[in-house]
Amino acid sequence: MTADGSDSAAALADAVRRGERSARSVVEAALGGIAARDPELHAFLHVAADGARADADAVDEKVRAGEDPGPLAGVPVALKDNLCTRGIPTTCASRILEGWRPPYDATVVTRLRDAGAVVVGKTNLDEFAMGSSTENSCMGPTRHPMDPSRVPGGSSGGSAAAVGAGLVPLGLGSDTGGSVRQPAALCGVVGMKPTYGVVSRYGLVAFASSLDQIGPFARSVADAALLLEVIAGHDPKDSTCLDRPAPEAMRSLDVGVEGLRVGVCEELVADTAPDVSRRVREAAEDLAGTGALVEEVSVPEMRLGLSAYYLIAPAEASSNLARYDGVRYGLRVDAPDVAQMNTATRTAGFGPEVKRRIMLGTYALSAGYYDAYYGKAQRVRTLLIRAFDRVYEQFDVLIGATAPTTAFAIGERVADPLTMYLSDVCTIPSNLSGHPAISVPFGAGDDGLPVGVQVLAPALCEERMFQVAAALERLAAARARPARGEGRR
Amino acid sequence: MSAAGTSAAGAPGTNADRANRSDRADRADRERRADTTERAEWETVVGLEVHCELKTQTKLFCGCKNAFGDEPNTNVCPVCLGLPGSLPVLNAFAVELAMRIGEALHCEVRPSSFHRKNYFYPDMPKDFQISQYDEPINVGGWLELPDGSRVGIERAHLEEDTGKTTHQGETGRIHAADYALVDYNRAGVPLVEIVSRPDIRSSAQARLYVTELRAVLVATGASDGRMEEGSLRVDANVSVRRVGAAALGTRCEVKNLNSLRSLGRAIDYEVARQVALVEATGTVVQETRHWDENAGRTVPLRSKEEAFDYRYFPEPDLVPLAPGSDWRARAAGAVGLLPSARRERLAGLLGGAPTPQQVDQVHVVVGQGLDDLVVAAVAKGAPAGLALVRAANELAADIGAALALDAGTFGSVVEMEGRGELTATQAKAVLAELLAAGGGDPAAIAAERGFEALSEGSLAAVVQGVVEAHPEEWARYSAGEEKLAGFFTGQVMRATGGKADGKAVAAELQRLRR
Structure with a gap:
């Protein structure tokens, strides 16, 4: 059971594996919820109803045959629409990929299917994952599940909203600068970014290759851990995927935090809205109250993260997005010669934010500017990693806010890209360093909308990170209990 | 990559290189200059960039077949088509072949990394090429030519090939084409680009260099060396300077050199053009030029200002390449005999000083990689001189089939001819049938055709x-x-x-x- 009382993914899978519930009925319920709720939310770009029913039936068939369909048997999953799905449209919310159906599944999709999960659809995102509100979608914005006038965050806003609204228990997103954690915080769900290389990127449409990681959305820390265990682990198709087994994230959930050294990172608190920073401090107090050794710590190099990120990510994007040239797939706008066709296609196919970043990145990599921009940004990245290494000599984990504010209004930051970019200021450092981080819902802001507390851990310390995240989840529930008069635990 | 540029320091080769040169080489140098430099006071300076397709089973970054001449767009997958979400995985055997090339060219074989070279072109699926940039796998070697001269090697690095565009229209020319067709079978085929220092002093030496380099690539098993199939492609950086000048002149890069003949003609044309230009205007404009084989001249392709800004940056989808000493030693051990040693071995079988005709035959046989076959046939009892002739003529004419021929089979045809059981004409006919059928019993073929020499x-x-x-x-x-x-x-x-x-x-x- 999750905090809101809905079935957890683990409970659903258990029921299906034991034959108590059919996968088909679980999937039909999810499809019904989507049909009822999504016209308003617009979390989904494509609902793969027929495929989902067929996959569910196959799971049920296995159960009948006495085979184990896997740890996610019959669990409906929503996929961010930048994950390749064989035969199912994969658009990246961009006109330029109009009509493209990948001939292959991303590695994470294959692993989900092998674990018995059922893909119910593809979710909305900022075009090519570039944005923090899901407003940069060529298909229009996704709305916040608790307040339709607000954004769900982004760029994985569709998956966050789908999980937050209870349409599916699990979702996948991609996190290049916070695109899983930030919308998770805004939508009141759990979202995590693994250590770079823990999850295969094969089949994730690249935005910034050295920063991109696929991460889980769930309504509980335990479900997020379960999903991570399914999708993580070595993949020979991704040279940057580490040759080691998936983290055993589930194992550490009930350990507690006694004696753990927790640093409250000043840079992840100071610049956040007062109602957000208040929640972070409460979380710190609660952790201390259950035996953690909590201290404030400053990592000044974190402040350099945003500028470095907005050189490295656009630089890599400018190269990764070159292939959308109208020659082989997706949109083509005809013109008298190839060069003009390339230009016409890209002009019509990309939205303004994508164009902005392609131009930024092209400039940053230009002859004569490379050292001053891209080269320097990479050196900042090294500085930041060293700073983290130093801090982790003193602390086991760091905590801070996931996002500077709660969910903001649709349209509020569209005209001001720099303010929009600041939405990711708390999440970007972990992408630059490659370290794991997770956002756990922890109370609400003054507007009643969810606040997320972020737990950061050293590279490959997912288990320790989940240990703290699970404790925070319990502490948040304890705080909610007297106020709401609920007592589910 | 360019080697023969104004920025390259000083005279070609190191002092040690030059000290090692034999008198024979110096004589050869002088003769070459006298031969080909039209005006005695001008010196030709050439550096060559040779792209060599590696003879691997699969492509550089995916499992697709590396094959020439298959139905277009049949050897393709999400990776070599650059589909969204696909990622490259480096082919270990391509690395091994690159290391063999480095060893054979006396390079330092080093830890290396890959970069992206960004530019838009329809036959490049990702609109960037994965190539090695500031950390190539092989640096600083040399190639000794049969005349005793040495050409320095700047670097020999790994990169992926592009697809192939065919412009469709009445004339077959780019600007008059109605549309273009692209075949991505070649996209992602492994290449090693071998960049020479600007040490070459004549078109004849350039041809000699490519011929010898080709023989090295064939001998090491790295390439089949087929220029006509594009598995060996050459660009020339050409400049001229006054004899005795230390600084290099401004270079032009000449592309579209599809044969040794084109290479020689293009260099001669370009040298004459540049000399005339410098004498008339005092300067050459740095640019890339295209060799027009039919017109026999080079034409401007793009100026230095129009040159692409490739926006190189480290390929984030690949990890640095650092082969361990074991692997490097294995690659070095697999290099085998180099062409000069192979020629000596072959000539040694003849039992006396080879005739000029036999020297040519030895070059052909080693150049085509047929010498192992000849040596094995001779070891089984075939007469050496006759085996050499048949290999240089009949086998070299159908090289693909010849390389598949069994040494015993080849040897027995030559033996039958040597014993007078077959006439020369009959021996050629039997060989032709063996090559066409991919093998067989020579005696049976001779009998079937009624080939018994007349008494x-x-x-x-x-x-x-x-x-x-x-x-x-x-x-x-x-x-x-x-x-x-x-x-x-x-x-x-x-x-x-x-x-x-x-x-x-x-x-x-x-x-x-x-």
Whole structure:
């Protein structure tokens, strides 16, 4: 059971594996919820109803045959629409990929299917994952599940909203600068970014290759851990995927935090809205109250993260997005010669934010500017990693806010890209360093909308990170209990 | 990558290199200059960039077949088509072959990394090429040419090939094309780009360099060396300077050199053009030029200002490449005999100083990678001289089939010819059938075709019969009209169904005339 009382993914899978519930009925319920709720939310770009029913039936068939369909048997999953799905449209919310159906599944999709999960659809995102509100979608914005006038965050806003609204228990997103954690915080769900290389990127449409990681959305820390265990682990198709087994994230959930050294990172608190920073401090107090050794710590190099990120990510994007040239797939706008066709296609196919970043990145990599921009940004990245290494000599984990504010209004930051970019200021450092981080819902802001507390851990310390995240989840529930008069635990 | 540029420091080669050069090489240098430099006061300076397709089973970053001539767009997958979400995985055997090339060219084989070279072109699926940039796998070597001269090697790095565009239209020319077709079978095929130092001083030396480099690539098993199939492609950086000048002149890069002949002609044309230009205007404009084989001239392709800004940056989808010492040692051990040693070995089988004709044959056989076959055939008892001739002519003419031929089979054809059981004509016919069929039993083929050499007595009878049947021609031949020997030989061949030995017929005709 999750905090809101809905079935957890683990409970659903258990029921299906034991034959108590059919996968088909679980999937039909999810499809019904989507049909009822999504016209308003617009979390989904494509609902793969027929495929989902067929996959569910196959799971049920296995159960009948006495085979184990896997740890996610019959669990409906929503996929961010930048994950390749064989035969199912994969658009990246961009006109330029109009009509493209990948001939292959991303590695994470294959692993989900092998674990018995059922893909119910593809979710909305900022075009090519570039944005923090899901407003940069060529298909229009996704709305916040608790307040339709607000954004769900982004760029994985569709998956966050789908999980937050209870349409599916699990979702996948991609996190290049916070695109899983930030919308998770805004939508009141759990979202995590693994250590770079823990999850295969094969089949994730690249935005910034050295920063991109696929991460889980769930309504509980335990479900997020379960999903991570399914999708993580070595993949020979991704040279940057580490040759080691998936983290055993589930194992550490009930350990507690006694004696753990927790640093409250000043840079992840100071610049956040007062109602957000208040929640972070409460979380710190609660952790201390259950035996953690909590201290404030400053990592000044974190402040350099945003500028470095907005050189490295656009630089890599400018190269990764070159292939959308109208020659082989997706949109083509005809013109008298190839060069003009390339230009016409890209002009019509990309939205303004994508164009902005392609131009930024092209400039940053230009002859004569490379050292001053891209080269320097990479050196900042090294500085930041060293700073983290130093801090982790003193602390086991760091905590801070996931996002500077709660969910903001649709349209509020569209005209001001720099303010929009600041939405990711708390999440970007972990992408630059490659370290794991997770956002756990922890109370609400003054507007009643969810606040997320972020737990950061050293590279490959997912288990320790989940240990703290699970404790925070319990502490948040304890705080909610007297106020709401609920007592589910 | 360019080697022959104004920025390259000083004279070619290091002092040590030069000290190592033999007197023979110096003499050869002087002769070359006298040969090809039109005006004595100008010196030709050439650096070559050779792209070599590696002979791997699969492509550089995916499992697709690396094959020439297949149905277009059949050897493709999400990776080599650059589909969204796909990622490259480095082919270990391509790395091994690159290391062999480095070892054979006396390079330092080093830890390396890959970069992205960004530019838009329809035959490049990702619109960037994965290539090695500031950390190539092989740096700083040399190649010794058969004349004893040495050409320095700047670097030899790994990169992926592009697809192939065919412009469709009435003329086949780019600007008049209605549309273009792209074949991505070649996209992602592994290449090693070998960049020479600007040490080459004439078109003849450039041709010699490419010929010898090709032999090295074939000998090490890295390439099949087929220029006509594009598995070896050459760009030339050409400049001129006054003899004795230390600084290099401004270079032009010449592209589209599809054969040794094009290479030589293009360099000669470019040198003459640049000399005339410098003499008239004092300067050459740095640019990339295109060799027009039909017109016999180079034409501007793009100027330095129009050059692409490739926006190189480290390929984030690949990890740095650092082969361990074990692997490097294995690659070095697999290099085997280099062409010069192979030529010596082959010539040594002849049992005496080779004739100039045999020297050429040795070059051809080693250059085509047929020497192992000849050596093995000779070891099984085939006569060396005859084996060399048949390999240089008949086998080299159908190299693909020849490389698949078993040494014993080849050897027994040569042995039969050596023993006089087959005439030269018959031996060639048997070889042709073996090559066409991909093997077989030479004795059975000979028997099936009725190839038994005629005995001396029966040949004499046939010749006598032919002479009697053509008294008028015989009278003219007897009077000294030598060209009629061919007529009589032809008649004898027709009468014997090709079984007669040409030399024996000639001898019999001489005997009868006397």
